[in-house]
Amino acid sequence: MSIDKKTTIREVARFANVSIGTVDRVLNNRGNVSLEKEKAVKEAVAKLQYEPNRVAQSLAKQRRKVKIGITFPDVERYFWAKVKDGIDRAEKELQPLGVEFVVHTTSSYNIEEQVNALEALKNQGVHGICMVPHHFQKLNSTIDAYAEAGIPIITFISDSPESRRLAYMGVDDVKSGETAAKLMGLYLKGKGKILIFAIHREVLCIDERIQGFLHKLHSEFPEIEVMNVYDVSGGNHLYDYENYQDDVQHLTERILLEYEDLQGIYVTNSLTNYVGRAALSLGFQDKLSIIGHETTEDTRHLMATNTIDALVCQTPDIEVYYAAKQMYEYLAVPSKPLNLKFKRRSTILINELL
Amino acid sequence: MSIDKKTTIREVARFANVSIGTVDRVLNNRGNVSLEKEKAVKEAVAKLQYEPNRVAQSLAKQRRKVKIGITFPDVERYFWAKVKDGIDRAEKELQPLGVEFVVHTTSSYNIEEQVNALEALKNQGVHGICMVPHHFQKLNSTIDAYAEAGIPIITFISDSPESRRLAYMGVDDVKSGETAAKLMGLYLKGKGKILIFAIHREVLCIDERIQGFLHKLHSEFPEIEVMNVYDVSGGNHLYDYENYQDDVQHLTERILLEYEDLQGIYVTNSLTNYVGRAALSLGFQDKLSIIGHETTEDTRHLMATNTIDALVCQTPDIEVYYAAKQMYEYLAVPSKPLNLKFKRRSTILINELL
DNA sequence: CTGTTAGCGCATTCAT
DNA sequence: ATGAATGCGCTAACAG
Numbered sequence: 001m002s003i004d005k006k007t008t009i010r011e012v013a014r015f016a017n018v019s020i021g022t023v024d025r026v027l028n029n030r031g032n033v034s035l036e037k038e039k040a041v042k043e044a045v046a047k048l049q050y051e052p053n054r055v056a057q058s059l060a061k062q063r064r065k066v067k068i069g070i071t072f073p074d075v076e077r078y079f080w081a082k083v084k085d086g087i088d089r090a091e092k093e094l095q096p097l098g099v100e101f102v103v104h105t106t107s108s109y110n111i112e113e114q115v116n117a118l119e120a121l122k123n124q125g126v127h128g129i130c131m132v133p134h135h136f137q138k139l140n141s142t143i144d145a146y147a148e149a150g151i152p153i154i155t156f157i158s159d160s161p162e163s164r165r166l167a168y169m170g171v172d173d174v175k176s177g178e179t180a181a182k183l184m185g186l187y188l189k190g191k192g193k194i195l196i197f198a199i200h201r202e203v204l205c206i207d208e209r210i211q212g213f214l215h216k217l218h219s220e221f222p223e224i225e226v227m228n229v230y231d232v233s234g235g236n237h238l239y240d241y242e243n244y245q246d247d248v249q250h251l252t253e254r255i256l257l258e259y260e261d262l263q264g265i266y267v268t269n270s271l272t273n274y275v276g277r278a279a280l281s282l283g284f285q286d287k288l289s290i291i292g293h294e295t296t297e298d299t300r301h302l303m304a305t306n307t308i309d310a311l312v313c314q315t316p317d318i319e320v321y322y323a324a325k326q327m328y329e330y331l332a333v334p335s336k337p338l339n340l341k342f343k344r345r346s347t348i349l350i351n352e353l354l
Numbered sequence: 355m356s357i358d359k360k361t362t363i364r365e366v367a368r369f370a371n372v373s374i375g376t377v378d379r380v381l382n383n384r385g386n387v388s389l390e391k392e393k394a395v396k397e398a399v400a401k402l403q404y405e406p407n408r409v410a411q412s413l414a415k416q417r418r419k420v421k422i423g424i425t426f427p428d429v430e431r432y433f434w435a436k437v438k439d440g441i442d443r444a445e446k447e448l449q450p451l452g453v454e455f456v457v458h459t460t461s462s463y464n465i466e467e468q469v470n471a472l473e474a475l476k477n478q479g480v481h482g483i484c485m486v487p488h489h490f491q492k493l494n495s496t497i498d499a500y501a502e503a504g505i506p507i508i509t510f511i512s513d514s515p516e517s518r519r520l521a522y523m524g525v526d527d528v529k530s531g532e533t534a535a536k537l538m539g540l541y542l543k544g545k546g547k548i549l550i551f552a553i554h555r556e557v558l559c560i561d562e563r564i565q566g567f568l569h570k571l572h573s574e575f576p577e578i579e580v581m582n583v584y585d586v587s588g589g590n591h592l593y594d595y596e597n598y599q600d601d602v603q604h605l606t607e608r609i610l611l612e613y614e615d616l617q618g619i620y621v622t623n624s625l626t627n628y629v630g631r632a633a634l635s636l637g638f639q640d641k642l643s644i645i646g647h648e649t650t651e652d653t654r655h656l657m658a659t660n661t662i663d664a665l666v667c668q669t670p671d672i673e674v675y676y677a678a679k680q681m682y683e684y685l686a687v688p689s690k691p692l693n694l695k696f697k698r699r700s701t702i703l704i705n706e707l708l
Numbered sequence: 709c710t711g712t713t714a715g716c717g718c719a720t721t722c723a724t
Numbered sequence: 725a726t727g728a729a730t731g732c733g734c735t736a737a738c739a740g
Contacts, residue, residue, distance in 0.1 A: 018726080018727085019726065019727040021727055021728080022725085025725090025726085032725055032726085034726090037726085059732050059733070061732085
């Protein structure tokens with residue numbers, strides 16, 4: 001932990017016996033520097049551990065604000081509100097460095113709508129975009145085209161791995177699914193009949209969770225039987241309408257009444273909240289172990305009543321935050337390499353922790 | 355595209371027929387401005403829609419250095435190394451704002467040594483201190499004296515709640531203990547005989563974990579029996595010597611051989627690592643559920659072999675980071691209220707998540 | 709009370 | 725190829 005204050009370009013210049021102009025030239029390799037001076041400067045930089053002061057940098061070059069565009073489906077207020085928090089945080093931190101954010105949310109997981117959002121962002125003159133791909137591959141060509149056009153894209157929350165996106169910031173969803181399976185096994189003491197409630201699997205993160213869940217369940221808890229996998233997304237345009245959440249709840253109630261000796265439900269996403277509501281309204285909370293994802297508005301209540309037993313959670317706020325920061329780094333210093341795959345660990349939430 | 359050429363403080367000054375100094379005064383209400391000029395400036399600000407340039411602001415501000423002191427026991431390299439990471443991060447972020455850090459670690463949980471560290475920090479002219487109290491109340495008077503002397507103190511990781519520290523940044527350790535108990539119950543399927551390995555309980559966070567653990571265990575898993583609570587700290591000066599970690603391992607081996615039908619061990623802190631090593635070396639990994647705290651050097655291996663079943667973890671890096679940031683906020687803008695109790699949620703780690 | 713001025717660290721001319 | 729000088733917008737110290 002160094003107590004020494006930041007070394008400046010001036011000190012580097014003095015150390016290398018050159019002018020700050022020369023230091024600037026080699027630092028931003030603009031050429032026109034003799035080989036020996038260049039070497040001297042580089043040595044000085046290394047020895048003094050010089051790092052440019054970004055604040056001064058952006059002040060001096062009156063940096064035309066670098067604009068970062070962000071788009072994500074703003075469909076479930078609790079989960080996506082955290083994304084907004086993360087953006088706020090990034091904005092607060094990056095604003096002094098001349099960064100400006102432009103946000104365009106979509107109201108569904110519709111692909112066309114997302115393409116339009118991207119277009120809108122581009123028209124606003126953003127220099128880079130952070131997005132949550134609505135499809136695991138149908139957006140590849142679009143993403144590639146943007147990359148081609150000089151607008152790099154970073155994905156977060158869910159990925160589009162075969163595209164030329166710059167990076168992905170999110171959790172390892174296969175492991176999230178495995179973790180959910182382990183929790184299911186523990187809470188059921190290794191046996192019972194369960195159901196899976198999923199939404200459309202074209203969003204990669206959802207599919208990966210299911211894969212992980214099933215794999216883990218089969219290999220470690222052979223006595224737990226998955227009776228059915230329900231798609232509760234209501235078609236391709238999930239969330240296109242107002243009361244989808246209530247619909248999920250009613251659908252769940254109907255399904256729950258169909259099954260006699262059901263002991264568990266795994267829900268692949270934040271709709272866990274509404275599945276939980278259904279179970280509670282039917283009084284099934286004690287004979288059912290619900291394992292799901294994400295904290296939502298009723299989390300506290302549903303966990304306190306032991307309706308939901310465990311949740312595997314992401315931290316969407318931190319993920320956008322890092323996505324935005326990485327984008328800034330890339331835009332500010334394109335030469336510097338960046339974490340291409342930044343995977344965060346999911347988090348387990350049980351009521352003892354609340 | 356926004357071509358808004360920002361209006362500057364200079365333009366406001368000209369518009370209001372005053373100097374930029376005066377504008378600055380009313381903008382940051384430092385007083386000493388006549389009522390009419392103040393009014394004129396405010397009008398100009400409103401009319402020109404002036405907004406201060408944050409970049410220039412922080413560039414200019416970084417002259418007034420504020421020194422923040424930090425002290426913590428640097429006794430177990432893995433856990434406390436993360437604290438250093440957090441400090442580095444805070445330093446990197448706050449340095450452009452003129453903040454300087456001074457760190458003094460202690461090599462034990464000895465109280466006198468901590469008092470000396472505090473003294474050293476004070477002598478270096480720090481404006482505020484972040485610390486991990488070595489005792490839940492014996493440091494109260496010292497902390498109060500520092501507060502009295504105008505050097506505010508923020509505690510992190512562990513608290514000294516009856517002192518006049520400004521704030522505490524850390525997890526809720528009672529809940530951490532309860533969570534550990536729940537996990538123990540789940541992994542043992544509700545019954546069995548267990549042991550508790552603790553270190554000295556004068557460090558509040560340890561005591562709270564034990565309290566939480568026992569309370570939860572008794573109320574929810576009455577068929578789990580705690581056979582004994584071992585103090586593996588080796589007296590008041592835990593960690594004062596080189597090989598304490600190996601000693602813990604050997605001690606554990608001896609204890610393990612004493613108990614016949616032992617099914618679980620709860621370890622109150624990061625010594626879980628060495629308890630795990632002992633269990634593994636004796637080949638006990640399959641007949642024993644070990645629940646503990648914190649990730650350490652062997653976490654991956656010990657979990658992969660199912661020696662350690664679950665860990666309840668903190669994020670010490672984030673906790674110092676916030677402690678430092680809060681301290682900065684307090685020092686920079688004393689009038690602004692701050693989060694007095696910032697409790698983070700602990701995190702559960704199981705091998706599926708690794 | 710008020711105005712003037714010297715930097716903050718860097719980029720960018722403009723001379724040499 | 726190199727160095728010196730100017731200024732980005734603001735804060736703070738210093739004169740009045």
